[in-house]
Amino acid sequence: MLDLIGSLCLDRRPNAQPESIMKSFATALLVVTPLAFSADLNWNTYLGDKASSHYSTLNQIGPRNVATLEVAWTYHTGGRDPNNRSQIQCNPLIIDGVLYGTTPDLQLFAVAADSGKELWRFDPASVKGITKGGVNRGLVYWADGTDRRIFYGNDHFLHAIEAATGHRISSFGDGGSVDLKHDLGRNVGPLALQSTTPGVLFGDRLIMGMRLGEGPAPAAPGHIRAYDVRTGKLAWRFNTIPFPGEPGYDTWPPNAYQYVGGANVWTGFALDEKRGLVFCPTGSAAFDFWGGNRIGQNLFANCLIALDAKTGMRIWHQQLVHHDLWDRDLPAPPNLLTVTHAGTKIDAVAQVTKSGHVFVFNRETGEPLFPIHEVPVPMSDLQGESAWPTQPLPSKPAPFSRQLFTYADITDLSPEAHRQVLERFTKIRPHTPFMPPSREGTIIFPGFDGGAEWGGAATDPDGILYVNGNEMPWILTMVETKRQGTEPLATGEAIFTQICAACHGLDRQGNQAQNVPPLTGVEERLKKPDVLALLKAGKGVMPSFDFLTEKQRDLVVDFLLGKASAATPPAGSRNEEPSGTDVLGAIPYTMTGYNRWLDTNGYPAIKPPWGTLNAIDLNTGEYRWRVPLGEWPELAAKGVPPTGTENYGGPVVTAGGLVFIAASRDEHLRAFDQRTGKELWKAKLPAAGYATPATYSVNGRQYVVIACGGGKIGTRSGDAYVAFALPPK
Numbered sequence: 001m002l003d004l005i006g007s008l009c010l011d012r013r014p015n016a017q018p019e020s021i022m023k024s025f026a027t028a029l030l031v032v033t034p035l036a037f038s039a040d041l042n043w044n045t046y047l048g049d050k051a052s053s054h055y056s057t058l059n060q061i062g063p064r065n066v067a068t069l070e071v072a073w074t075y076h077t078g079g080r081d082p083n084n085r086s087q088i089q090c091n092p093l094i095i096d097g098v099l100y101g102t103t104p105d106l107q108l109f110a111v112a113a114d115s116g117k118e119l120w121r122f123d124p125a126s127v128k129g130i131t132k133g134g135v136n137r138g139l140v141y142w143a144d145g146t147d148r149r150i151f152y153g154n155d156h157f158l159h160a161i162e163a164a165t166g167h168r169i170s171s172f173g174d175g176g177s178v179d180l181k182h183d184l185g186r187n188v189g190p191l192a193l194q195s196t197t198p199g200v201l202f203g204d205r206l207i208m209g210m211r212l213g214e215g216p217a218p219a220a221p222g223h224i225r226a227y228d229v230r231t232g233k234l235a236w237r238f239n240t241i242p243f244p245g246e247p248g249y250d251t252w253p254p255n256a257y258q259y260v261g262g263a264n265v266w267t268g269f270a271l272d273e274k275r276g277l278v279f280c281p282t283g284s285a286a287f288d289f290w291g292g293n294r295i296g297q298n299l300f301a302n303c304l305i306a307l308d309a310k311t312g313m314r315i316w317h318q319q320l321v322h323h324d325l326w327d328r329d330l331p332a333p334p335n336l337l338t339v340t341h342a343g344t345k346i347d348a349v350a351q352v353t354k355s356g357h358v359f360v361f362n363r364e365t366g367e368p369l370f371p372i373h374e375v376p377v378p379m380s381d382l383q384g385e386s387a388w389p390t391q392p393l394p395s396k397p398a399p400f401s402r403q404l405f406t407y408a409d410i411t412d413l414s415p416e417a418h419r420q421v422l423e424r425f426t427k428i429r430p431h432t433p434f435m436p437p438s439r440e441g442t443i444i445f446p447g448f449d450g451g452a453e454w455g456g457a458a459t460d461p462d463g464i465l466y467v468n469g470n471e472m473p474w475i476l477t478m479v480e481t482k483r484q485g486t487e488p489l490a491t492g493e494a495i496f497t498q499i500c501a502a503c504h505g506l507d508r509q510g511n512q513a514q515n516v517p518p519l520t521g522v523e524e525r526l527k528k529p530d531v532l533a534l535l536k537a538g539k540g541v542m543p544s545f546d547f548l549t550e551k552q553r554d555l556v557v558d559f560l561l562g563k564a565s566a567a568t569p570p571a572g573s574r575n576e577e578p579s580g581t582d583v584l585g586a587i588p589y590t591m592t593g594y595n596r597w598l599d600t601n602g603y604p605a606i607k608p609p610w611g612t613l614n615a616i617d618l619n620t621g622e623y624r625w626r627v628p629l630g631e632w633p634e635l636a637a638k639g640v641p642p643t644g645t646e647n648y649g650g651p652v653v654t655a656g657g658l659v660f661i662a663a664s665r666d667e668h669l670r671a672f673d674q675r676t677g678k679e680l681w682k683a684k685l686p687a688a689g690y691a692t693p694a695t696y697s698v699n700g701r702q703y704v705v706i707a708c709g710g711g712k713i714g715t716r717s718g719d720a721y722v723a724f725a726l727p728p729k
Helices: 002-009 018-031 034-041 415-425 492-499 528-537 550-560 581-586 633-637
Strands: 070-076 093-095 098-102 108-112 118-122 140-144 147-154 157-162 177-179 200-202 205-208 224-228 234-238 270-272 277-281 303-308 314-319 335-341 344-352 358-362 372-376 390-394 442-444 457-459 464-470 474-476 478-480 589-591 611-617 622-628 652-654 658-661 668-673 679-684 694-698 701-710 717-725
Touching (some): 093 694, 303 344, 335 457, 611 658
Antiparallel strands (some): 147 157, 200 205, 224 234, 372 390, 464 611, 478 589, 652 658, 658 668, 701 717
């Protein structure tokens, strides 16, 4: 209560009058319950609330005083990778004066939210049989009386942790943890599966998604599941790759549910508690770039699905990409908001996409609020592929990222850069949206990371959506796998080409921007048992390749170490289980890597802007403003106007009239005027903040905190959480 009184009395809104302040205070006393006070002062849900609004009612910090923000505290977590491959993507929780977050090496911690003083930490690696892997984007908090829990996903485990102590709750699952590889309807034991983004709570149900393999290697199915928060027992499951007799089964080849993977929610959910609806954005089916073994429309991949949160029953769905061949996963949780159309208030759900579009639907019925048109798109010429003939595009709003990369868009930062990009431009396929993957090279623009990325969008009570977008071209090139007929892959080089080259490259040079190390010279750094162990267990963002047989792993390692190795015998002539072999042999193509298209100096091959922040009025479908997000200091020093940069992590909007966002590669946290898009403040961070900030209040003081983990797109890694506040009185 005192915190709220303080925030009202310190109202810094332009032209705020004493009478309006007192009126706001009186209204708050009449209509706000103690629970609402707690929700306002805390940041107790991933991305602010279950509506995924990224919005806070706090208004102590506003346009008139934001320029005086200063560092209130910095907490160094430790666990940073000295090779700059670690990250922190966590949007922390702040509850009753305690901040909960995760470290670069995936430990869970609690600190005092007004000082950054550590209270406790939990390391999953301290528990026998528990592994660490992937990234962590956030946590879930649940309380029932004195039973207060933090649910924390790591690798393929979901942990229940006492909020007060950091200890596992032994009555949940197996000693405090649930193995998410169970209860998927088929054996996925050796396949990659990681819990990177928190689920959402509906009563005593925790609804969970997961990250899965996306390459030509075998992948687990992305079914959506709910667990009992007290026991960890499975409550329900919705099959995103339908079983026989289920709706959507006929949009796949027969029995696809037994072998196709993906169609998973890796980004998080939005929940309408009043209606009991959970909104689930799914990704592509695997393999991302060739779908000859999954011919059809592929429901419920690339869909926004509304499920009954209590039972898991489907209420409605909209598929936003048919038979995805471009890795066009729905990249972020949808936003729940209320808009006014034709004079009528409508509870809506908005979904941003990697292609830079915003789809807006009636939350109850799934009816589009702006017409969606099925647009003809090019066909594929790859063996066995059949691209879907049309793709859905909304008539409004206009895309927040450019849709075409033409000759006129080629960079002109320097004559040398222009010539280099033009030379390649003439050799690959001309760009058009939804041009299928090809052997010549296909431009993916916006790129594999958007448009919108996992940071997602924010909304305010007026129906305005704020979203940061990328405008980075990538080039996708397909190559034939080194198989012989329909036989399983029989050499280490063939297996490497199919399952490793997409990340490490055919030349084994790695990809610094993707945090993928080179494999050249690996024989000088590692011994064979070490490489075999890495293939089997995985490490960091590298998944396990335990689906390979021991012989296959041996072949790959010998190839990497430059040693001769006999080919593996055909399936059926050896004693080992074939595991993923038959699936590998059935995929005729792989890709040469996730390759950003950069000029000779490492800048994007296209003219700026390269990253933007956008405000879109979803009542009308029109833009309020659009500004570059981030800059390259060396270009700014030469007088180049702000270009924007590639960006990761979302915005936060406050009742104080501000949009806070880090995300850019130039290692700054910024505040923009919510009404105009004018940059009002920025602060240099110890490493880039590739995460979504959080804002909260303790003892009457509003804070904005950001995880500074860096480590993406070739930037340095960090281990700090930095909190900003106005100077103390």
